[in-house]
Structures are given as structure tokens and as C-alpha cells.
Amino acid sequence: MAKPIVGIFGLTGCAGDQLVILNCEDELLDLAGALDIRSFHMAMSDNDEDCDLDIALVEGSVVQPEEVEMLERIRSRARLLIAIGTCAVWGGVQAMKNEEQREKLKRQVYGPKGKDFGIIPSQPLSSFVRVDYAISGCPIEKDQFLQAALSLIHGDLPVLPDYAVCTECKMRENSCLLLERGELCLGPITVAGCNARCPAYGQPCIGCRGPVEEANVASEVNLLREKGFTLVDIQNRLRTFGGQSEVMQVAPTERGR
Amino acid sequence: MNRENIYFPHLAQITRILPQIEDHKLFGLTFVDKSMKDNFSYRPGQFVELSIIGTGEAPISISSSPTRPGTVELCVRRVGRVTNALYNLERDDLVGIRGPYGNGFPVEELEGNNLLLVAGGLGMAPLRSLLWYTLDNRERFEDVTLMYGAKIPDEMLFKYELLSLLDRPDLRCMLTVDKDEEGIWPAHIGVVTTLFDQIEIDPSTTYAAVCGPPVMYRFVLEELLKRNLSKDRILMSLERKMKCGVGKCGHCAIGYKYTCLDGPIFTYWDAINLPELI
Amino acid sequence: MSTKTITVGRVCRIEGHGGITVEMKDGRPANVQMDIIEGTRFFEPLLVGRHYHEVTPIVMRICAICSAVHAVTSLMAIEDAFGIKVSPQTKLLRDLLVQGGNIESHALHLFCLAVPDFLGYSSVIELASDRPGEAKIGLELKNLGNKIQEMVGGRAIHPVNAVVGGFGLVPSEGDLVILREELEKGIRKALATIDLMAALEVPTFPESPTLYAALKPPSNKFGLFGNKIVLSTGETMDVHAYKDLCNEVTVAYSHAKQSRFRERPFMVGALARVMLFGKFLSGQAKTACRRLGLHKQTDNILYNNAAQAVELVYSIERAIEVVDELLHRGVKKERPRHAEIREGSGTAASEAPRGTLYHSYTFNKKGRLTKADVITPTAQNCANIEKDLRASVERAGKDPVDALREKLQMVVRAYDPCISCSVHLIDLRPEAERG
């Protein structure tokens, strides 16, 4: 089988997902041998800006018109476009206050000089182009990325978890923070794959991997309300990473403080 | 491990690939191990777990008849990971096979009766096994009728093989297409159920074997029941999500039955008792 | 009068998206700009209204490479606001975490981003096919930094285990013992890096008088923490007065907010630290510093790579020291210190791989954030980068444009700019205006 031709791109984000790729220290050279990487601005010069790609891995969210163009260009070159990281999949932390005016934020930070900037609310790739596959995580998990890459090299589509963090949390036999300590844990509605990292460190899941498919947010909100959390606090947490996902748009019907 | 490991696939070589219709191909497989090749026996209606190593496994009905040993034939539709990976293989490549699994058609019980096979779409895959089994043991059965429907002529599986059966005196072969815009179809036109007007069913001596997409069952069952066929003489081959094929992984459980152990052949009476079955 | 514009649309092998624009008038650089073309993320306003304990996980997402030091600095600022005193063990573990980040970041920059420059390769992968030994050393060092961050921070990027008041789960003594062995091996690799750097010719084209700034370590030992800022002019100030140094201005051509000290650009980062406090280095790091000629003052930014190599040795030695101290004291399973919430502000600074990093927050009496200010090293360096770019162009003479472009990229890369960091409040100039 011919080596897949690959491009790795970054839009707006922290570059963490590209760094995860570079963090595959033990595997990087094998990986580079099995893939024909033509574009990876963060790690190489001599990038081919025109070739057709079998796989485009795109990190980061779209926050400005130029990025829409960039993304469309990548899409037109790529057979498979894979969104990597929560920014690319859900809009990322920068999508947190999308419902508040970005213009207002801009003025707050730049004052009047900022008025010419072209800014659009932070959005995931799928708002603009077809995304064939989404590997979420803030940042993506190294093992998951490697397995996905190996599947692609093998000629298959990757298999990713479609169940919640709680499942992995129980497999690890963590003490449940939601039930035992009454913490605001998003494990029940966040997609697994991190091996319930935060609960294993005694920290509640803050949902950095984004919502699980068919997340029952209404039930999660209810049970958190019953535990005494205010709607504002719950909303804040839901939208930290899942800001752009529809399921997280719980209506602010009450103002709890 | 002192006993046979039930999860190990046996290597088999792809000896033949016959494209059928778009995204459906018939694969002829021969076991690499000689004793497997000689001793692999099965019933019509049983299935195997097909392994593409590194990709995964999928349950696939055996399309060939045990009366013609040596090669196992699988008719596979390309839908996902495993089936896709199979399509990337070529003649002489190796795959893995476990099985045969499932109950299969109760052929001994069917002997001495009239048989009505009703298939739609990919449902022909398991029924082809039963069809050739009856044809190769023709003397053991009374009247045998096949009804098979496809949307258009180009979507009929095993088309030439089946067309060649049209003139066979010991089989009533009724092939139909829903539509034939090019006007090339030599047989009946109309959905499968329209074929029922052309036949007589003696409920006391007939078994029906039905396999097709979920929507087809409803209409075919209606016809069969109208003709007073008893509920446990209607046999259906059903599909479920399945991982292990041997009753461990749980996926194919419906109520109190496992599709892989108690099925995939169920009677209509089973279906009534298992609300989720169809 | 002839006008010519030289642009580098996109500098490769840096973290984030940045370009360079040089306008030449009559053969002299009239306007030199470091364009930041990364999108805006508005971190500060995003934090407003959040509970104090939610701040760190969000703000560390400013940058992946420096997430550990962002996390630690953010926690220190929060603790400053509430007057939380963390345990000596927490301090040590945080030091270890930050050293891990420093090792990872410097190894990444040296081997994956900068060194290929000196050796003429387009990437570490290409380097590996020709000089596998060197690529391997680089990747192993990077991996060592990540191991520390994973063990202490719970994740190599965006540490989840560092929380207000301490750590969620304290690493076990057994883990530390294993880590120590790895660190010992790491020293040898870091020294090999010094050999590699010593063999490199450092070009002089960007040289121009430079003002350095860094945090002053509390004792006369090289370190990445401190409460006082020192400049190479000798001036010092308290970190709480960081605004006097970094009075950020939004630049008319609308890219980075820039920092200048009394109208002068200044440089922060490994080179600044080694220039100001290299004399406090000890052990193998001290020898390495001499070997690479950094005991003498230099105004050449291209020496920043050498300074990073020296710090690689330092950080590993320091990590061993911390591990030893932790083992000596005996690791206690302590829970994070409790926060007494009160109204007020807190500020903290640390030396991130790329230079001094400031976090400053104000909280209301419910512990919700009302104001945040984060000043990253790259933002501080922007003006200085432009200064060095200008010097390079002036010195370039009759260089062909392509060669000049390469040189300019090399200058930018030497700073190891972290654009995600800087754009927490920087925006793009539209393509059309960039010329």
C-alpha cells in the first residue's frame, strides 16, 4: 500500500494537538516513515502548499475570515479531513463566550484601535466544511492519536470511544467525585478516551474532551442542581469546552447565585 | 491453553472474487489447513465470523451449500471497516474465519415438505445456501419455490446463476424486479409480494424461509399468514449487531435469545415472543 | 526613491502563525514588522465571572508548550490574592514541574525547530535520517521533560494535577526514584547537546545593543522563580510592579501589543537569564556555560539557542536536586491547602522557557474573577525581535532576497517565539494590508 500523503495544519488554538504529535517521541520516526508528511508548518520548512492530500489533520478553531479560506483550501486538497483537538471539534475554550458579543470583547482588550479586525465567533471546523473524522481532547490523547494514525496507515477508519468518561472512571475504580464529594463532575456527559484522567487525580472532569454522543445534559443539569450547584456555575462548566455544541446550550432560565 | 481457543480464527485464502452488484461481491474462500478444508461442515443458514487481521471481525452468512465442500462462499456488502478492508484484498490474500455458528435452517425438519424461499436484497445470501442444498438433495423435498425480488435488474444478486434456474423443471424460480426502465428484464415485474397471487400454499405441508431487509418482513408475513401458514412454519434469518458469535459478548441478545446461539434462524412464533426481534 | 517590500508570509518551525514584513526605502529598512497572524482568543475576558479554581485550567490553554509554567504562575497569583501559603513539598513539586516544562520546551526548540537551521535540515525527521544519533538525543530529552510533567502534572500538556493549594495526587517515592534514574541518564544527553552546540558556528548578523530582563532568584542560585525583576541596566522592581516594565501598547499597525521599558525594547528568555544570572550557575551547567562562551556578555540573539542548551543541563541538575530533597524529606500524602476566599488581587511571575511570565488577577468577595492580566514572554520580546530584524537587514548589505529571508526567519526562530502565547490579545492584520 502506498504511504498516505499527510498534511498537519493549525488554525487558532494552543498548538497542543500538534505538540502531542511531536510528543510521540518514541514513535515519531516510525510514524514519519509510514506517512508521507508534506506539510507541517510547526515542525518543518519546505512545506508543499498545493499537493493533494490523503489525510489532512487540522487543529484549532476558526476565529477569523482568513482561516475560513485556509480551511476551505485544505478541504479541497484532502480526501479525508480529520479535526484534531477540542478547538477543531467543538470550538475550544475560545468559544466559551460566543453568545456574548465578540465586538465587546475586542473593545475590552484593544480599545478603539481594534475596530478593523476581522473576527468571527470561534467555531469548529464542521461549521464551515465537511469533517470526516473528529479526534477530540484538549489536547488529544497520544495513544488515541497513534492508534488512529495506525488504523489509517492500515487502511481503516479509526475507532474512537463513543461512551462517557464515567465508564473509564469505573474501570479504574476511582472514587466517584460526584457522589462521594459532591463535586461538579462532567464525567457522565463527556466523551471518554482520557482514561478518566482528572478523577484519577482527585479532580472533577471539566469536560475538556467535549460532549459524548447523545449526552443527556438535561439529566446532568438536574442532578447537579439537586446537589446545590447554581445554574450559572453549571452553565459555565458546560460551556468551558463544549461552548459550540448544541447540547450544551442549556437555557439560562434561572439566575442562581 | 489445553483446549481449542474459541477466539482464534483459521486462515483461509481468497480463491475467487466475483463482483455481483455495486458494493456486493462473492468471495470464495479455502482453508489453508488441510484438515479444516476437508472437515469444515455446516448447515444452510449458519454464519461465520470473518476476520481481517488488524481491522476486526464481522459475522457473515455462508452463501454456499454444504453439499459442495472445499470452498466456502460469502456474499459481502461493503458497509464499514471490516467489509471495506475485505474489498481491499485480492485473490490469494489471507483472511481469518471462525465458525460455523448459529442454528441454521432445520433441514431435517423441512424434509418431505414443500419449501417456499422468499428473499429480498442481500437476504439471498443465506437463502442461496438453502436453495442449493435442496436442489442438490432434490429427492428429499416436495415442491420448491424461490421468490426473489430486487429493485432493478442491476441490483439482483447472483443474477445469471438464478436466471439459469428459470427453466429448471424441479424448481419454481420466480424472480422479480420492482422496476425495469430499460425493458430488458425477462421475468416478473413488481414487488415480491405480488408474486404471491401466482402460487398456491398448502399450509399443512409447507415451510417458508424468509430473509430480507426489515421492511420486507412485514408485507411477506402478512401474505403468509393470510394463507394460514402456521407461525412456527415461517422461518426467518435475522441480523443483529454481533461481536463474538459464541454467546459471550452480549450484543446480539434479544429478550431471552441470543441471535448467535439460538438464531439467526427464528420462527415467526419466536418473533411474537421477542418484541424487539423484528 | 525606490521602495521594496520583503515579506516572509509564514515563518515555519515556530509555534503558531507569524510572518515578517520589511519595507525598504533606498536600500534601508524603513519599516520592520513582526506580524502575528494567529487568531485572537480573548483569554482575559473569558475568565471574568469564573470561580478562582476554574481560572487555571482555562488560562493554561493559552499555550501548550508552556502550559505547565502558565499553570504554576496562575496558581501562585491566585494564592497571592487569597494569602494561601503552600507547603514546602508543593513548592518543590512545582519547581520540578516547571523544570520539566523547561526541558521539554528547550529540547523541542533546539532539536525540532532551531538546530536544523544550523545544520541545514528542514525538520527533525530529515535530521534523523542523516544524523539519527542527534535526533534521538533530542527526542529523548524532550521525552524526559514530558515524563516529569506527566508524573507531577498528570499530563504532558495542560497539567490537571496542579491545583490551588497544592496537588491532587502527590507522586509516590517509588515514582521519584525511577525518575531520578532517568534524569541521571538525561544529564549525559544534555552534555552531548552542549558538544553539538559548541561545534556550531554562530553567525553575528543580528547583533545590536540589547537590554535584558529576568526574575532575580531569591538566593544566589540560578532559578526560575523570584519576586524581583532585574534589568541589565541594574534596575530592579517588584513583580507586583510588572506594569512599569511591560507597559503594553497596541501598535498602530495592529498586530502585537508591545512592551517597551522607557521606550527601549528588551529581551526576556534563556539568554537574558544566562546573561544576568549565569554567574550563579553551578555544577555541569556552569562548565557548559563557559564552554559555549556565555560567561561573556553578548548582544547576539542567535546565542539564545546556546543559552537554552545550558539551561537544559541546569534544569536536569535542578530536577535531580529537587527529587533528592523530596526523597530526603519523605513524600507526604497531603491534600491541597484550603483557600479562604476574600476580595483582592494577586500577582505572580515565573521564568517560562521563553522568558518572564506574569499573571495578575482580581477577585470579588465570592472568589469570582473580576479582572485578569496575563503578560507572556513573546509579547514582551516582540519589539526586540523587530529591533534585531532591523539590525539584520541593515547588515545584510547586498544579500540576495532569498538569503535575507532565511536570515530573518533564523532571527525570529532564535527567540523561540510562542505565538499562541502572545496572541492572547493580539490579532491579525488583514492579508491585504500586509503587502
Place this chain on the structure above:
Amino acid sequence: MKMVKLQKKNLNAFLAGLEKFGDLHGPVRRDTNDFAFQKVDAPEQIAHDCLRTILPPKKYFTKPVDTMFTFSEAEGYRAPDKDLHTKIILFGVHPCDIHGIKILDLVFGGQYRDEYYFARRRNAIVVGLDCMPDEYCFCRSTGTDFTEDGFDLFLSDIGSSYLVRVGTSLGDDIVLETSTLFQEIGDTDRRAYKRRSAQRINSFEVEIHLEDLPEIMDLEYESRIWQELGDKCLSCGTCSMVCPTCYCYDVVDQLNLDAKSGSRLRRWDSCLFKDYALVAGGHNFRADRGSRIKNRYFHKQRGFVAQFGRPSCVGCGRCIVSCPAAISLVDVLTKLRSRGNE
């Protein structure tokens, strides 16, 4: 059944003397109220007040993530040889969990025997321990509060001693190994045991009736209860993970760096996950959560009865205490009986 007596003060000495039979595993405290079975270096680490571990002992026999075999061009398929043959002593297994293991024996046995499961079963010595129910235990209702087999030794608390029932010949060997620690039982012990037993029986706070439950379940197949539960259920999978008799798994092939060799893994799955019954072509036999949660109850309380003659729930209460959405099996079954399809 052979019975002997072991003074409580001798328990640790007894356990410490079992080294040659395998590694000692028992419940260890994880957090204030949480316990987990794990390997201990010394018997003192075992938490004797553990009523319910987070995961049941099934994790020893069918692991959360388990290698089914490795594959490579050079070596073909190979069964994992690691960890199938480690000998362990599992101390502190309560009756409900012993019944859980017995149920898994049924599932993994039969026409197609899972030799991985049985290899691990053979290598585990089960030392049972009696317990006092809390407000979530309903093993009395499921008939699993007492067990006559499924253990090598079973310890019942009779005050300052344990009454030890010897269940297998291997169990007897273990007793003989440190025979000096054991004594014959006497009349006071017999009385103490009966007192304890009566006290235990009277301590159950929860009671549900399971006798005709299959019929009730059939009657309530269309009950609105299922939809209500579906609205509440988070599909988080917790109940399936913690249940001693949930055994479903998913299979994935994992590749090594050469993208050719690798291993086939199975991983605990749950019938509450959306894609559990999703087949190629996009048809989902249980697309909504209500029908999935109904399936879980049906399979345990109805399907298993038809297949093996008994429900597969052993009344341990784990799914009740660990459900984040506070769905209680006892409540559901009680409601089904009392309320039904209004």
C-alpha cells in the same frame, strides 16, 4: 461440609502463611467510603469493614481491557500468556459476589468455553467472608445472601472467631497448611453462628419479590416507566461496569507501530451505549435510551431466567449506590409491580 474455627486474632497470621498458594488480594480502602479489591503486601492492608468494592471480583476473570490474542506475520495468532497463570488468593468475597462469579461461570462456559476466563478462575482461590447488609443490599430477595459453593473457604463472623466452612479440597489443603491456627468448633460456636445468621437475616431493609417478575416484566413491556428512566439515564455505563454479572464486551484490533502486527482486545461494553445495537446500514434496534435501559432490566430479570433458570442480578446494590442519576433498580422493580402502565 467440613467446618473449623479460626480466632480473629489469628486471621492475619493465617493469611500471611498462604504465600505459596498465590498473591494475596483483598478489599483495600480507596477513599472514605470506597474500597477496591487489589493486591496487598501484608494482610493488615485489607479493610475488613468493606461491604462493597467499587468493582466486583469479575475484574479478575474478565478484565476491563483484555487481550484475546496477539497477531503477527511471523508468529500468527498467540494467546496471551501473561497473567493467565498468576495464582491469587481472593480474600473477603461476600456471598452476593460469589454468586456473581457462579453466574459468570455459566456465561463463559457452555458449548463454547472461554478458556481465558477459566484459566483465571482455576488460578484463583476464593476465600469468602460474611457481611451485614446495609440499606442498599437486597441479596436476600435475589436468593444470593447465602452460598453453599463457589468458594474454597468461607468465613463467618461469630464474635471473637470466624466459623470457617471448607468448600473444596484445595481449601482443606490451605487449612492444613497452618493447621495449628485452627480449632474444632464447639456448642457455643454453633449457637453464636445461628445467632449471627438470624441477626443477619433480620437486618435486610429492602425486599423485592422476584418470583413472578418475568411475567410482570412482560406485562409492563410498554410501561411509561421505561421512557421516564430513559430521560433520567445518562448512558454513562457505570451500572454495567460495577455489576458483578454484566459481562458484555466490545472487540477492537489494536495495531503495533509496524501497522501490521498487533492484538485483538476486548473491552467491557454496556447495553446502555448508543451504538450497542447499531448495525451496518445505520439501523439501531434500540435507538432511544428508554429502550436500552429496558433491555438491561429485561436481560437480567427476564432473559436470564429463560436461559439459565434464574435472574442474573445478585442484589449487591452496586448499580444503585454508583448511579450518578440516582436510578435505583429496587425502586424500578417496585414501581413496575405497584404502578405499571398508567
